[in-house]
Amino acid sequence: MQANIRQVSGGSATSLRRAVILVIFTMFGLVACSGKTSEEHVTQAKVFLEQGDTQAAIVELKNAIQLEPQLASARLELGKVYLQVNDYASAEKELSRAMELGHPASEVIPYLSEAYQRTGANVALAEIDIDESALTSIERLEIGYRKLQSLLQLDKNDEAKGLIDDLLQIDSSSVYKGLVSAVDKILNEDFVSALEIAKELKEQAPLNREVLNFTARMYVINEQVAEATKVYEDYIKVAPDDIEIKFALANMLVEQGETERAEKHIDELLAINEQNAFLNQLKGVTRAADEDFAAALTYSENAIKYGRADPTIRLVAGYSAYQLGEFEKAAGHLAFVAEFLPDDHPGLRILAASQLQANMGDQTDEVLSRLGDVTAQDATLFSRTGYELLKAGDEEAAKAVIEQAEKISETADDLTRLGILKLSLNDIEGLIDLENAVNKAPESVTARTTLASAYLAANQLDKAAELASEWQKSDPASIDGYLLQVEVEQRNKQFSEALDTLDKAAKLDPKSEGIQVAKIRLYLRQQKNAEALEATEQLLKQSPSNAIGLASLFALKASDNKVEEAYERIREQLKLTPDRLAIRVLAARAALLLNKAEEALGFLKEVPADKSTPTQYWTILGSAYLRANKVNEAEAHYTKWAELYPHQENAVLGQLLVLDGKREYEKALDVADDFLRRENNLQVSFIRTYLLAMNNRVTEAKQALAETDAKYQKLPFLRGVNARISLLENRPEDAIEDADAAYQANRNVNNLLVLTRAYDLSGQGAKAFATLSAHDEAFPNDPRVLMLLAEKQINQDPSTAMVTYEKILTQTPNNFVVLNNLAYLYLQQGDLSNAERLSKQAYDIRPANAATADTYAQVLVKQDKVSEAVEIYKRAITDEVKNEEILLNYVETLFMTGSTVVAQRRLDSLRLTLPASKERAEQLKKTYAL
Numbered sequence: 001m002q003a004n005i006r007q008v009s010g011g012s013a014t015s016l017r018r019a020v021i022l023v024i025f026t027m028f029g030l031v032a033c034s035g036k037t038s039e040e041h042v043t044q045a046k047v048f049l050e051q052g053d054t055q056a057a058i059v060e061l062k063n064a065i066q067l068e069p070q071l072a073s074a075r076l077e078l079g080k081v082y083l084q085v086n087d088y089a090s091a092e093k094e095l096s097r098a099m100e101l102g103h104p105a106s107e108v109i110p111y112l113s114e115a116y117q118r119t120g121a122n123v124a125l126a127e128i129d130i131d132e133s134a135l136t137s138i139e140r141l142e143i144g145y146r147k148l149q150s151l152l153q154l155d156k157n158d159e160a161k162g163l164i165d166d167l168l169q170i171d172s173s174s175v176y177k178g179l180v181s182a183v184d185k186i187l188n189e190d191f192v193s194a195l196e197i198a199k200e201l202k203e204q205a206p207l208n209r210e211v212l213n214f215t216a217r218m219y220v221i222n223e224q225v226a227e228a229t230k231v232y233e234d235y236i237k238v239a240p241d242d243i244e245i246k247f248a249l250a251n252m253l254v255e256q257g258e259t260e261r262a263e264k265h266i267d268e269l270l271a272i273n274e275q276n277a278f279l280n281q282l283k284g285v286t287r288a289a290d291e292d293f294a295a296a297l298t299y300s301e302n303a304i305k306y307g308r309a310d311p312t313i314r315l316v317a318g319y320s321a322y323q324l325g326e327f328e329k330a331a332g333h334l335a336f337v338a339e340f341l342p343d344d345h346p347g348l349r350i351l352a353a354s355q356l357q358a359n360m361g362d363q364t365d366e367v368l369s370r371l372g373d374v375t376a377q378d379a380t381l382f383s384r385t386g387y388e389l390l391k392a393g394d395e396e397a398a399k400a401v402i403e404q405a406e407k408i409s410e411t412a413d414d415l416t417r418l419g420i421l422k423l424s425l426n427d428i429e430g431l432i433d434l435e436n437a438v439n440k441a442p443e444s445v446t447a448r449t450t451l452a453s454a455y456l457a458a459n460q461l462d463k464a465a466e467l468a469s470e471w472q473k474s475d476p477a478s479i480d481g482y483l484l485q486v487e488v489e490q491r492n493k494q495f496s497e498a499l500d501t502l503d504k505a506a507k508l509d510p511k512s513e514g515i516q517v518a519k520i521r522l523y524l525r526q527q528k529n530a531e532a533l534e535a536t537e538q539l540l541k542q543s544p545s546n547a548i549g550l551a552s553l554f555a556l557k558a559s560d561n562k563v564e565e566a567y568e569r570i571r572e573q574l575k576l577t578p579d580r581l582a583i584r585v586l587a588a589r590a591a592l593l594l595n596k597a598e599e600a601l602g603f604l605k606e607v608p609a610d611k612s613t614p615t616q617y618w619t620i621l622g623s624a625y626l627r628a629n630k631v632n633e634a635e636a637h638y639t640k641w642a643e644l645y646p647h648q649e650n651a652v653l654g655q656l657l658v659l660d661g662k663r664e665y666e667k668a669l670d671v672a673d674d675f676l677r678r679e680n681n682l683q684v685s686f687i688r689t690y691l692l693a694m695n696n697r698v699t700e701a702k703q704a705l706a707e708t709d710a711k712y713q714k715l716p717f718l719r720g721v722n723a724r725i726s727l728l729e730n731r732p733e734d735a736i737e738d739a740d741a742a743y744q745a746n747r748n749v750n751n752l753l754v755l756t757r758a759y760d761l762s763g764q765g766a767k768a769f770a771t772l773s774a775h776d777e778a779f780p781n782d783p784r785v786l787m788l789l790a791e792k793q794i795n796q797d798p799s800t801a802m803v804t805y806e807k808i809l810t811q812t813p814n815n816f817v818v819l820n821n822l823a824y825l826y827l828q829q830g831d832l833s834n835a836e837r838l839s840k841q842a843y844d845i846r847p848a849n850a851a852t853a854d855t856y857a858q859v860l861v862k863q864d865k866v867s868e869a870v871e872i873y874k875r876a877i878t879d880e881v882k883n884e885e886i887l888l889n890y891v892e893t894l895f896m897t898g899s900t901v902v903a904q905r906r907l908d909s910l911r912l913t914l915p916a917s918k919e920r921a922e923q924l925k926k927t928y929a930l
Contacts, residue, residue, distance in 0.1 A: 038068040042077060054085050072101035080111055086241040088118035106134030113143040116150070125150035126159075141167060141176035145210065148183060161187065175205045179214055191221050202231070209239040216245075229253060236265075243269065250282055259286040277308035284316050296320040297329070311337040328610075464488050479505040479512055486518050490525055498522055513539065517548050529556055545573055547582035554590055567594060574603070581607065581614070588620050597627035609637075611644055622654045634658050642671075647679055656687050665694040686717060693724040701725055716745030723754050732761035747775065749784050756788065768792070783808050783815070790821070798825055816845040820852045827859055835859045843872070850876050854886040857893065866896045884910070884917040888924070895928045903928070 036044070041064035048057040061078040064071060075098035082091035092115035099108045109128060116125035130144045144167045151160040164187075167180045178201045185194035198215040205211045212235035219228030232249040236242060246265050253262035263286045269279050284300035287293075300317035318333035465488045471481030482505035489498035499522065505515050516539040523532035533556045539549040550570050557566035570587045577583060584603050591600035601624045607617055618641045625634035638654035645651055652675045659668035672688040675681065689708065692701035702725055705718065712718060720742030726735035735758040743751040752775050759768035772789050779785070786808045793801035805822040808815060823838035839856040846852045853876030857869040873890040881887065887910055894903035907925070912918050 036063070038064040038071050038074065041067070042071075042074050045077060045081075049081065054081055057081050058085075070101055072098045072103035075101065076103050076108060076111075079108075079115070083111060083114060083118075086118075088115050091115040092119050092121065104134065105129070106139075109135065109143060110139050113146045117146045122150040122153045126154055126156065137170050137172045138174045138176070141170055141172055141174045141180065145176045145179050145183075148180060152183075157187065175201050175208055175211055178204070179210060182214065182218070186221075191218065194218055195222050206234070207238050209235060209242075212238065213242075213245065225252060226256065229256065229258075243272065247278070250279075254282050254285050257289075259289040262286060275302075275306050277303045277306035279303075280306060281308050281310060281313045281316075284313060284320075288316050288320055293320040293323040297324060297326070300333075311340045461488050461491055477508060479509050479515060482508070483514055483518055486522070490522055495522065495526055511542065513543055513546055516542070517546075520549075520552050524552075529559060532556060540569075545577045545580055545583060547580070547586055550583060551586055554586070558593075563590075563594065567591070578606075585614060585616050585620065588624065589616065592620055592624055592627070595627070597624045600624040601628060601630075609640055609644075619650065626658070631658060631662060635662070642675075646675075649679070649681060649683065652684060653687075656684070656691075660691075660694075663694075665691050669695060682712070686712070686715075686721075689718065690721045690724075693721050693728065696728060698725060698728045716742045720746075720751055720754060723758065727754065727757060727761070730761075732758045736762060747778070749782060752785065753788070765792075769796075781807070781811065783811055787818070790818075794821070794825070798828065801825060814841075814845060816842045816849070816852060819845070820855050823855050823859070827855065827862070832859060832862055836863070848876055850881045850883060850886050853877075854883075854889055858889060861893060861896070866893060869893050870897055870899075884912055884914055888917060888920055892924060895924065900928065 041060045045057040045060035045064070048054075048060060058078065058081055061074050061081065064074040065078065068074070075094045079091045079093075079095035079098060082088070082094060092112065095108055095112040095115055099105055099112065109130075113125060113128055116122075116128070125147055128143060128147055130140050130147060135143070144163060148160055148163050148167070151157075151163065160183075164180055164184045167177065168184070170177065178197055182194045182197040182201070185191070185197065195215075195218040198211070198218045201208075201211045202215045212231055216228045216231035216235060219225070219231060229249065229252050232245060232252070236246050236249060239245070246269055250262045250265040250269065253259070253265070262282065266279055266282050266286065269276065270283065273279070280299045280303035284296045284298075284303060287299060288296035297317055297320040300313050300320060303313050304317065314333045314337040318330045318337075321327070321330035321333060464484060468481045468484040468488060471478070471484065475481065482501055486498045486501045486505070489495075489501060499519075502515055502519055502522070505512070509515065516535060520532050520535045520539065523529075523535060532552065536549055536552045536556060539546055540553065543549065550566075550573060553569060554563065554566040557563050567587075567590050570583065570590055574580070574583050574587050584607060588600040588603040591597070591603060600620065604617065604621050604624065607613060609617075618637075622634060622637050622641070625631075625637055635655070635658040638651060638658060641648070641651035642655055652671060655671050656668050659665070659671065669688065669691040672684050672691060675684055676688065685704075685708070689701055689704040692704055701721065705713065705721060705725070708718065713722075719738040723735040723739035723742060726732070726738065735754070739751070739755040739758045743755045752771070756768040756771055759765065759771065769789075769792050772785060772792065776782070776785050776789055786804050790801045790804040790808070793804055802822060802825050805818050805825070808818045809822070812818070819838045819842035823835050823842060826832075826835040826838065836856075836859045839852070839859050842852040843856040853872050857872040860866070860869040860872065870890075870893050873893060877887070877890050887906075891903050891907045891910070894906060907921060910921070912921060
């Protein structure tokens with residue numbers, strides 16, 4: 001060790017000598033390169049200043065100060081130059097240093113006061129001494145005016161008034177005396193007189209920045225904004241460095257509608273800081289005024305991104321996005337400020353229209369409720385909103401909107417939409433609206449088709465047949481009346497007549513896909529699968545991408561055990577027509593039916609998830625994620641579904657299913673409560689009761705269960721909840737019957753766990769083991785069940801437990817609990833090779849876990865690697881570890897390494913409670929002769 005120290009020391013000395021030599025040569029180089037004195041640098045700086053080269057002057061003055069840091073004159077000159085280049089902070093620093101170094105205060109204070117003013121150092125400025133004898137009257141007034149401003153900023157009005165009295169005693173015609181007099185008027189709240197003084201001073205000194213600034217502020221105080229704007233424009237010509245005033249000027253011009261004049265200043269400021277939120281807002285307003293909506297939207301969204309929260313910017317962004325056809329963006333921006341807008345504001349109509357265009361119509365009812373003066377022109381807004389609300393499952397809101405739509409619907413199209421909405425709510429009056437629509441526009445195919453569908457939905461087959469007959473007479477070239485007649489005949493089981501009617505229609509349009517689809521349906525209704533398949537193949541031969549035909553093919557082939565063949569046809573067609581959403585969804589549904597979850601996900605990954613997406617997409621994708629065990633993706637999917645359709649039951653049920661699987665019961669409870677605030681839903685309320693129990697909120701769970709109708713309390717699901725409550729209240733015997741009923745109705749793992757726990761806590765361990773074993777036989781290879789089974793087998797038959805653990809590892813090879821437990825069993829059998837391999841794997845996965853560290857360390861001890869074992873313990877044993885066996889293992893390992901003092905201290909610090917632990921501690925003391 002000493003030899004090593006000498007070697008290091010010698011190396012350091014060599015390095016030091018080299019460093020000293022290098023420094024000496026560097027110093028020689030510096031001296032050789034620069035022969036000027038500090039005074040010569042100052043002189044050269046003044047030459048550069050005369051030539052207008054301020055940067056070169058700054059370099060020379062810095063060189064002078066580097067040579068002679070105490071040279072006050074150089075610091076004064078450098079401070080003055082910094083004032084010229086608007087670097088006020090640096091100016092303040094150098095001028096303060098110059099005065100500290102003894103430069104005459106009378107020469108420094110005029111410049112230092114300006115630096116203080118520009119940096120906002122009001123406290124320092126307020127303490128400046130203006131009674132310096134060497135100051136001229138004009139200097140005392142100028143500095144005094146600046147000091148006066150600082151005192152007012154600091155709310156030291158009494159001192160300010162005293163200073164005003166002193167300054168007004170000075171005999172001078174300086175404009176600063178006039179400014180002081182004007183400030184005196186302000187303190188006496190005589191703003192008109194202050195403005196008059198300011199106007200006179202502006203005439204006297206039209207280029208003085210202090211005078212111009214003060215005059216503009218007086219105009220603002222006297223509410224003469226246009227005049228203030230003009231003066232500020234003059235001001236920034238002489239003070240282009242005043243960014244704050246330029247900001248204010250740009251804003252004032254925008255507020256006055258002078259966007260073209262404002263934009264010049266805005267652009268200059270943006271060149272300095274393109275990420276300033278307020279500047280981006282102003283730029284957005286000016287671009288919108290010029291109808292440059294793309295730029296207006298960009299700048300407005302930049303303003304929002306950089307932190308601007310002014311409602312105005314949202315209006316500009318929303319209006320610009322609407323003009324550009326970006327309706328989702330428009331709706332987002334306008335919804336953000338809707339609450340701040342007065343009722344009947346034009347922005348509300350734009351918001352409603354944007355929401356409808358962006359498939360967000362289920363959110364539009366609240367906006368429409370704020371429109372008081374509605375006309376027939378608003379009928380489309382109201383009817384489309386009603387449709388979106390129904391689609392989202394919010395029937396109550398839909399009814400309210402439909403009532404409004406009913407008052408203003410006049411055209412055939414409006415009446416058609418209204419009729420559909422009413423029928424969707426099982427309001428038979430919708431038929432009347434549809435009939436009125438057809439009467440108003442008998443040529444409207446939409447109205448007739450909708451009325452036909454309504455008659456069929458209401459099973460008013462006579463009226464449907466009458467409509468079909470009228471349709472054929474009024475439009476004999478159309479097949480639609482014949483197709484309606486076919487549907488009526490099918491429902492009346494007049495199959496041969498229906499086939500004849502189809503033949504008549506086929507003469508009008510031999511290639512009609514609608515006729516072929518109707519023929520397939522006719523055969524299927526008669527259970528003539530062979531004929532249906534032949535008709536399906538004919539349809540697909542003519543139109544291979546017909547989604548109804550492909551769905552029919554899949555169903556028919558499935559009944560004939562040739563489902564893979566149909567699936568392949570769908571896949572091939574999707575490759576040829578990848579943009580056909582209906583075929584993509586059909587392919588995903590087929591894949592899911594064939595347990596090909598990953599393929600289903602692949603089909604749907606390109607589908608945009610928004611309100612234009614078909615309902616089937618949401619259901620199929622959620623199921624595919626769950627079957628593929630992609631839990632996080634499933635949660636994100638169901639969350640988005642619920643956000644888009646907050647009233648849809650299936651969306652929230654999917655969320656709750658995923659969160660329950662992740663054991664995030666508190667989060668799930670929040671989701672359930674949020675949904676139940678909107679909807680009165682029995683199923684979700686049942687799940688909420690379950691979640692309360694899972695959150696150990698026993699009192700609330702019992703209350704929720706008691707408030708449930710008695711006829712529902714007998715449901716197996718709620719009996720399972722009651723069993724959980726019994727366990728939480730330490731009544732395991734009471735839990736058994738309910739738990740068994742829940743398990744027999746739904747033999748899932750959660751119900752199994754409740755039942756076996758009830759058995760165990762009731763002292764019926766054999767029944768628990770038998771139930772677990774029976775479940776494993778019925779539903780083999782469930783890791784959670786196998787884990788429970790193995791834990792019970794450890795005490796009964798360790799070798800069987802090892803087999804069970806090995807089986808679990810084939811499914812979850814990185815399960816550290818299983819690895820650790822299996823390693824322990826191998827250790828007990830003396831198989832150190834397998835014990836080391838498995839315990840090392842478990843330890844690598846969870847090195848901070850005391851149990852994995854203990855098992856691995858004990859294996860190392862058995863291999864006489866005691867020092868390594870101690871290091872493992874050191875990393876894992878913390879104050880949080882309470883397991884007495886592990887702690888005693890650590891102490892014993894310390895003794896084995898000879899660390900007797902440390903081991904004894906550890907042993908003495910243990911607060912052992914178990915008799916076996918206390919006995920072992922005494923044995924350790926005897927063994928190691930303590």
